[in-house]
Amino acid sequence: MSFFAKFFDRHTTLAYNAEQAGFSRNVFYGCTHLFGQSRFAEYRDLKLLSLSVNSRLSLFMQQQKEAIARVEKQQKEIVGRIDGFEQRLLACILFICYTHQENGRRLDEFEQRINRRIDDVERRIDGVERQIDGVEQRINRRIDDVEQRINRVEELVNGAADLITLQDQDITNQQQDIENLRALIGVLGHRLLGLMDHLHLGNNVAAGGGGVAVVEGGEGAVEGGGEPVVEGGQEPDDEEQLGNGLIE
Structure with a gap:
């Protein structure tokens, strides 16, 4: 209540x-x-x-x-x-x-x-x-x-x-x-031809033509045939030519 x-x-x-x-x-x-x-x-x-x-x-x-x-x-x-x-x-x-x-x-x-x-x-x-x-x-x-x-x-x-x-x-x-050998052979050949001409054995060479071989200062050059001529009016000696060729 x-x-x-x-x-x-x-x-x-x-x-x-x-x-x-x-x-x-x-x-x-x-x-x-x-x-x-x-x-x-x-x-x-x-x-x-x-x-x-x-x-x-x-x-x-x-x-x-x-x-x-x-x-x-x-x-x-x-x-x-x-x-x-x-x-x-x-x-x-x-x-x-x-x-x-x-x-x-x-x-x-x-x-x-x-x-x-x-x-x-x-x-x-x-x-x-x-x-x-x-x-x-x-x-x-x-x-x-x-x-x-x-x-x-x-x-x-x-x-x-x-x-x-x-x-x-x-x-x-x-x-x-x-070339040196050729030059030497040429020189030797020229010297040999000159030597043959000097020994009066170059009749066969002379028959080829009436040329003149000229050697200057110990070196040779052959044209045609004939005797080598040394400048100065003297003919080179055989032993001198041979010695020059061997030296060269």
């Missing part, structure tokens, strides 16, 4: 008890009311008033009970809504936690995949670098081989050039020797 219901019930009971006591006293002493009514009529009016008040109080209490029931119902509804909100909030929190964990797991997996991809790319780059190093080494070896071959070819070319130069020098020397 609410506070108001208890308050009205208590005061109504006290008023009823007071009225009962006054009614008994007034009836016993035979007093009348101010308006000429008896105490019994006043009691009856008060009784009706108290019944009216009690009925209204009962109605008010019923309304209060209904209001309290509605308030309690609303409170229950509010509590239910709060519980539902708490449940939804808890579900949201759990979902957020789950999604956070799931996102964290996915991020970890993504990072692991990225790390694996990076490791694969690094291994491939290392393989490519090793291949490039191998190609560079092979190219360097090829270049070294080519340089060695070029050096050998240059050495061969230089040797061939030196050999050709030596051969040219030998050919030049041989040609000079041949």
Whole structure:
């Protein structure tokens, strides 16, 4: 029972008890009311008033009970809504936690995949670098081989050039020797012809034509035939002609 219901019930009971006591006293002493009514009529009016008040109080209490029931119902509804909100909030929190964990797991997996991809790319780059190093080494070896071959070819070319130069020098020397030999043979032949003419054995030579053999400075040149003539008006000696020819 609410506070108001208890308050009205208590005061109504006290008023009823007071009225009962006054009614008994007034009836016993035979007093009348101010308006000429008896105490019994006043009691009856008060009784009706108290019944009216009690009925209204009962109605008010019923309304209060209904209001309290509605308030309690609303409170229950509010509590239910709060519980539902708490449940939804808890579900949201759990979902957020789950999604956070799931996102964290996915991020970890993504990072692991990225790390694996990076490791694969690094291994491939290392393989490519090793291949490039191998190609560079092979190219360097090829270049070294080519340089060695070029050096050998240059050495061969230089040797061939030196050999050709030596051969040219030998050919030049041989040609000079041949020319010297020809000159010597010519001089010897001229000296021999002069010697034959000097020994009066040049009849066959004289038959070829009446030429004159001229000897200049120890070198003779025979044109046609005839006796050799030494410039200066002197006839050369046989031994002198032979010595000059040998010296040359």
